[in-house]
Amino acid sequence: MDLRAGRFDGQMTDDAAAFSSSIEFDKRLFDADIKCNRAHTTMLIEQEIIPEESGNKILEALDKLENEGIEALDLNPSFEDIHMALEDYVTKQIGKEAGFMHTGKSRNDQVCTDVRLTLKWEIENTIANIKAFIETIVEMAKENTDTLFIAYTHLQHAQPTTFAHHLMAYANELRRDCERFMDTYKRVDMNPLGSAALTTTGFPINRQRTTELLGFSNVMDNSIDGVSSRDFAAETVFDYAMLSTTLGKISDEIVIWSTYEFRMVECSNQYSSTSSIMPQKKNPDIAELARGKSTIAYGELMTILSMIKGIPHSYNRDLQEVSPHVWNAIDNTNDILRIVHGMLATLTVNKDRTEELAGANFATATELADVMVREKNLPFRTAHQIVGRIVSDAISEGINTKDIDDDYVDRVAVEVTGEKLGLGEESVKRALDPLLNVKSRIVKGGCAPEAVMDSIEIMESFLKE
Template sequence: MDLRAGRFDGQMTDDAAAFSSSIEFDKRIFEADINCNRAHTTMLIEEEIIPKESGEKILKTLDKLEKEGLSALNLDPSFEDIHMALEDYVTKEIGPEAGFMHTAKSRNDQVCTDIRLTLKNEIENTIINIKSFINTIVEMAKENTHTLFIAYTHLQHAQPTTFAHHLMAYANELRRDCERLIDTYKRVDMSPLGSAALTTTGFPINRDRTAELLGFSQVMDNSIDGVSSRDFAAEAIFDYAMLSTTLGKISDEIVIWSSYEFRMVECSNQYSSTSSIMPQKKNPDIAELSRGKSTIAYGELMTVLAMIKGIPHSYNRDLQEVTPHLWNAIDNTNDILGIVHGMLSTLTINKERTEELAGANFATATELADVIVREKELPFRTAHRIVGRIVSDAIEEGVTTNDIDNDYVNKVAKEVTGEPLDLGEELVNQALDPLKNVKSRTVKGGCAPGAVEESIQNMEKFLKE
């Protein structure tokens, strides 16, 4: 029986029915649709809008369907969506009384409610997984507060740091990704149920009651907004796109660090492959794929923004096409999250190599300039000019950081300013030593072990919230 046979005598062609059907991606909201109908029917019974006996039959049938699962539904494309398939199931079980289930309810508000219910669960699960990843990073950082590492700007040697300090940069980025989802959750956690087609209903329904039964924190204030808004979906996709950006950045650095030229880390064999022709190769394929797949959510975001921009209020069928892009962005990002979590946690750090790089290529030059400012009260720009000249002369003469002493500094300073600095061997050596350099960065957020430990403690507080 066509549940909407009242308006048209004829039926859609098969290709038109298949084209308009959302059955395939509606499978995602199956459980939410049962819960939505259950809550709405319960409210209708309580408000004495439908006969109690009929309502209880509907509830009993919904319980039966929940136990049987999605496979119990007729998922033929002739049904436009999961809502019609579910109503068809109930109708076959109890007959025309099933029609009471749709009293004071439209598919317009029903699908919005289902999407929001499902998205709430998705966001909750992603938050749990992000926090799990952060916790792994924190534990890795605890073990590497003294592991020298090199920090880059423009992918060029910049300053020495520690592996723990770099790891905690990841942790803080992931924390913001998590906080964005937490904030978005507030705007998803609003019930549109009861908006009906767009102007609510003449039946005396209790929207607060259905919101309570479904676990929503509030009811949406405007029924037109209730059925037509999809900004919450776009916002969620943006959050997943930003999370993908963080994960792509981690993947990109793993690709770089594991190369022969850098040799800072080695990927686990579990996340690597070899060449089909070059037997010596160990390729970071999984990191590369993660980096590549991290762009998928961007495309989904742009698609959804374009969809919701050019349509009038209130419900338009275009909105049906939003949800596949929402679910794809979520699924893809969650896959990357799990992969990058496992990949980072199984990295092997080449500590000898990272220590070598931390002290190479004059990475400690900034500290030497700072020492000149502190000890000789020279303007930083003057100190910057002196140290810049020291580096350029050293490179030209084939001199390394280890060869720069107090006499070398005095020679250059005299050429630049006309006066020697006389810092002394101890201060020059201390400024140019990468480990001492790192330990001097005690400012909040810095790379000194104590500063990183404070950052770790702050992150652990967040994880316990």
């Protein structure tokens, strides 16, 4: 039976019904739709808008459906959406009295309510998973505050740091991802139920009561906005796209670091594969797939923005097509989050190699220039020029950092400024030592072990909030 029969004396063709049906991706809304109908029906009973006996029959049928699960619904594409399938179930259970459930309510405000409820649960779940990942990173960082590592700019050797310092960069990026979700949650956590089709209803409904029953923070102030806004969905997907960016960056670095040329880390066998033809290979396939899949949320965001850009107020059927792109972005990003968490947690750091790289390729040159400024009151640009010449000459002469001494520095200083600096052997050696370089960076946010521990304490406070 067509629950909305009356306006038309015929039915859609099968292909038109299938084309317009959202029943497949509406399965996600099953729990929310039961809660929405339960809250609305409870309010209708309390407001004495529908007979209490009929309302209680509806509530009993909804409880029965919740216990039986979504399998109890007839999910035939002839039903446009899960709301109609649910109403059909209740109708089969109690008869025409099921029609009271739709009093003062439209599918327009019902679907918006369901989507917002479901998004709240999804965001809460993702926040918990991000925090769990941050906790893992923090524990890894605590164990690696003295593990020398090389930091890059332009993918070129820059300065020595520690693996803990690099890990805490990930933790802080993930924290901002988490905070974005927390902020977006405020705009998702608004109740559109009671907006009805677009102008509310003539029945004396109590929107504050359904807001309380559903656990929303507040009621949406405008009913047209209530049924037609999807900015909250776009904003949520943007948050997932940004999280994907963070996860893609981590994956990309694991791919690079695990190459023979870098040899800084090794992926666990659980997250690797071998070649079908080259038996010696150990490929970081999972990191590569995570990096590739991290782009999916971008496409979904652009699709959603394109859908909601050019449609008038209030509800239009185009909005139905937003939801599957939201769910795909969420599911894909959650999969990446879970995989990258496991992959990073099982990573093995080649500490001998990272220590070697931290002291190679003149990565400590900046500190030598800083020493000239601190100890000889030299303008930094002059010190920069001297050290740049030192590096250039050393490369030409085929010598490395360990071969540079006070005499070498003075020789170049004379060429550049006409005067010796006289830093002393000890100052030069200390400046060029990668471990001492790291330990000298005690400024807030720096790579010195105590600075990293301060950062860890701040992060642990955030995780406890």
